[in-house]
Amino acid sequence: MSQVRELVRRRAYELLLVVLIAAALVWSANVTSYLSVPQLFDSTRSFVVPGLLALGLLVVVLQGEIDISLASTIGVGTVVLARLSAAGLALPLAFIVVLAVCALLGAINGVLVTVAGLPSLAVTLGTMGAYRGLAYLIGGDTGYSAFDPTYSSLGSQYAGIAPASLVLFLIVAVIVAFLLQRTVFGRQTYAVGSNPIASRVGGVPVNGVKIAAFTLAGLTAALAALVWIGQYGSARADNADGSILFVVTAVVLGGADIAGGRGTVLGTVLSLFLLGTLTNGMNLINVGGPTQTLVLGILLVASIGIPRAARLLLQRRARPA
Amino acid sequence: MVAREGPEAPATAVRHHGRVGTPLLELVGVTKHYGAVRALTDVSFAIGPGEIHALVGENGAGKSTLVGVITGLVEPTAGTVLLDGEPQTYRNPRAARAAGVVAVYQDPRLFPHLDIAENVFAGIYPRHAPGVINRAEMHKHAAALLARLGVDLDTRAPLSSLSVAEAQFVEIARALATDTRLLILDEPTAALTAEDTERLFRLVRGLREAGTSIIWISHRMEEIRALADTITVLRDGKHVRTAPAVALTEAQMVQLMVGRDVTLTRTAPPAAGGQDVLTVSGLSGKGAFEDISFCVRAGEIVTMAGLLGSGRTEIAETIFGLRKASAGTVSVSGVPVEPRSPRRMQRHGVAFLPENRDREGLITAFSVARNITLPSSRALSRLAVMKPRLEQSMAIDQIERLEIKTAGGNALVSSLSGGNRQKVAIARWLATHPKVLILDEPTHGIDVGTKVHIHELIRQLAHDEGLAVLVISSDLLEVLALSDRVLVLCEGRIAAEFAGDEATQESIMTAAMPQATAVAQ
Numbered sequence: 001m002s003q004v005r006e007l008v009r010r011r012a013y014e015l016l017l018v019v020l021i022a023a024a025l026v027w028s029a030n031v032t033s034y035l036s037v038p039q040l041f042d043s044t045r046s047f048v049v050p051g052l053l054a055l056g057l058l059v060v061v062l063q064g065e066i067d068i069s070l071a072s073t074i075g076v077g078t079v080v081l082a083r084l085s086a087a088g089l090a091l092p093l094a095f096i097v098v099l100a101v102c103a104l105l106g107a108i109n110g111v112l113v114t115v116a117g118l119p120s121l122a123v124t125l126g127t128m129g130a131y132r133g134l135a136y137l138i139g140g141d142t143g144y145s146a147f148d149p150t151y152s153s154l155g156s157q158y159a160g161i162a163p164a165s166l167v168l169f170l171i172v173a174v175i176v177a178f179l180l181q182r183t184v185f186g187r188q189t190y191a192v193g194s195n196p197i198a199s200r201v202g203g204v205p206v207n208g209v210k211i212a213a214f215t216l217a218g219l220t221a222a223l224a225a226l227v228w229i230g231q232y233g234s235a236r237a238d239n240a241d242g243s244i245l246f247v248v249t250a251v252v253l254g255g256a257d258i259a260g261g262r263g264t265v266l267g268t269v270l271s272l273f274l275l276g277t278l279t280n281g282m283n284l285i286n287v288g289g290p291t292q293t294l295v296l297g298i299l300l301v302a303s304i305g306i307p308r309a310a311r312l313l314l315q316r317r318a319r320p321a
Numbered sequence: 322m323v324a325r326e327g328p329e330a331p332a333t334a335v336r337h338h339g340r341v342g343t344p345l346l347e348l349v350g351v352t353k354h355y356g357a358v359r360a361l362t363d364v365s366f367a368i369g370p371g372e373i374h375a376l377v378g379e380n381g382a383g384k385s386t387l388v389g390v391i392t393g394l395v396e397p398t399a400g401t402v403l404l405d406g407e408p409q410t411y412r413n414p415r416a417a418r419a420a421g422v423v424a425v426y427q428d429p430r431l432f433p434h435l436d437i438a439e440n441v442f443a444g445i446y447p448r449h450a451p452g453v454i455n456r457a458e459m460h461k462h463a464a465a466l467l468a469r470l471g472v473d474l475d476t477r478a479p480l481s482s483l484s485v486a487e488a489q490f491v492e493i494a495r496a497l498a499t500d501t502r503l504l505i506l507d508e509p510t511a512a513l514t515a516e517d518t519e520r521l522f523r524l525v526r527g528l529r530e531a532g533t534s535i536i537w538i539s540h541r542m543e544e545i546r547a548l549a550d551t552i553t554v555l556r557d558g559k560h561v562r563t564a565p566a567v568a569l570t571e572a573q574m575v576q577l578m579v580g581r582d583v584t585l586t587r588t589a590p591p592a593a594g595g596q597d598v599l600t601v602s603g604l605s606g607k608g609a610f611e612d613i614s615f616c617v618r619a620g621e622i623v624t625m626a627g628l629l630g631s632g633r634t635e636i637a638e639t640i641f642g643l644r645k646a647s648a649g650t651v652s653v654s655g656v657p658v659e660p661r662s663p664r665r666m667q668r669h670g671v672a673f674l675p676e677n678r679d680r681e682g683l684i685t686a687f688s689v690a691r692n693i694t695l696p697s698s699r700a701l702s703r704l705a706v707m708k709p710r711l712e713q714s715m716a717i718d719q720i721e722r723l724e725i726k727t728a729g730g731n732a733l734v735s736s737l738s739g740g741n742r743q744k745v746a747i748a749r750w751l752a753t754h755p756k757v758l759i760l761d762e763p764t765h766g767i768d769v770g771t772k773v774h775i776h777e778l779i780r781q782l783a784h785d786e787g788l789a790v791l792v793i794s795s796d797l798l799e800v801l802a803l804s805d806r807v808l809v810l811c812e813g814r815i816a817a818e819f820a821g822d823e824a825t826q827e828s829i830m831t832a833a834m835p836q837a838t839a840v841a842q
Contacts, residue, residue: 203667
């Protein structure tokens, strides 16, 4: 019994998300007659691409930084894959190249933030534009869809009843969770996000840890690019443009503190499922794109504001003892 | 409680010096406690109109808190501040300024991106209409004020283009832009050249002739001699004496500042000379310290004494790789190590406990166990994966060894008392088995019981376990109680060195005082 209570206390936020997901499911089941288990599984494909980015972004946010260039990195990833497919390169080799390119783009962000000491919001706002431009330089204005079938297998095939991309997402989530909870890097990530000065005094290589996080985020963008090609069967320089709002919302709604130091993979994954269910439901009843964007924006602000307001209320109640 | 007189009282009223015999400012029983810390206890004295009143005392004697109380920055726990015999309770420094009481601090508190005139009139801009600043008028007045101070500055230059000394004059001009009756100057000459100091002296004397009272806070005996009409000495938050300047000799002043009951006693026998572990030679840091050479032997406790700003913390931070050295070398156990980063120094066996424990020494949002194991992460992992069992046992060992009072290893550090937090901060370094331990104000803000415990721990680490320990302390009793050797820093240089059993409070203070050094020689 006390274990249950302890679980509720420590995982209150995650439980809240589970309740919300259930509510969203009931709602979508009521407003539409199409809802079924295969339909739900299928709908997860819509958030695997931003979900992979969210897992990478989570690590960056935990360190007190932000990376809004990730959606542009996907654009670079897809057009590079298109070029390599056109050149007849086998997928494993091509994928290694894309991983390297996206990791490099992430590392550039990291170096600009740490070595040059620039604020990450400004740096990645700049590289968001620069990397998108790079995607156009590599891929031109037109799309490419003559992919070798191996290229699109990850994003289009099923592992049993579940889409392969969903399985990939869950595997990456487990890896990131392991990194954060069980490795030296994870320990240092939370330390840097909580107090960078004390971390430095405590012997944490702050710059190295931050560069590693941005690089890791770049790697998740490479995976997302490969999934993208399978899902859409085509690559164009403007791929995933504008999806960063969804990604940032997922991380913050998942309980990560935008100032760093607090947040979990579980929270991010749950908030992705919640956002996915909501989006799915809205799609089924034909809510338009602009309205969906409005809902996402409101959710982002609310997910930052409401916990803060709750904490203030609690503090005020605790004080006059 | 005192009736709320307020900022509404006519600030720009005709200057009146009060009834005959009424002091301009009077403090009655002013007391300020922060929890268990007694910053000020029952301080009472008066400042007459048109008087230069020197306020002296050691670091931590309560001078800053007292200035805070006078200017409305700090609300006293008890006691009254009277201006012209009327009790005052300013809610904030703005209200105090409106009543004619202004403080100018060591580190000018100005706006670097605004120009000089905008800084001088910040908050009280002359206006054409509500919300519209009359810039011509503002620059004219600012220029007139600066001319009165005898400084020649372009009022349109941004503040960031000025030297510290010039910025300080701007801040004084800001104080004079309103009708100031009591001007408080906190270490005003710390950043000034001899010429600027002379200019400031003339200005202050001029203000006195005009009827403004000055509180002059300084460590420099020569200045106090040259300027002060009256001297007030504070010690340990208590008022010791207020006397006419002519009635106190320099030696008497020093004695009044340091002469308190000795409660911490020296128990340590000087260590037998071990090998040199930390060797610093010719170390310099731009603008902070110059040509520092010393060594600390295994099993030895060396303390660095000196005033605030004498460069002690900067030296420690440079040795630990937190600051760039402009010259000099550091060796650990005879191996030269370039102090490039804390991580590098840690690998060579150097540990550093910063003065600001909560901001720099600990991650307060982490548990006790995670704080203790953070610097040892590498040793507690294999292939970068942490080993929870090793981690747990290291935390428990340290908690038991240092008798840290905590609900358990998983309790957050923020739930601990100051003394126990300090033990956690020390524990995390002990777990790395350092050879050199540098402690910056290890017992600052810690209750006496824990203080004694930490002293015992430091002695045990040095004398029994053979660590080379370097302690920075502003608490002279702590210096005397701990030291095998004392280095006295003054203005970024080593001014004197004493064996632990030869040092006295007076000899350390004398060496630490910038001007007193010259007098003594």
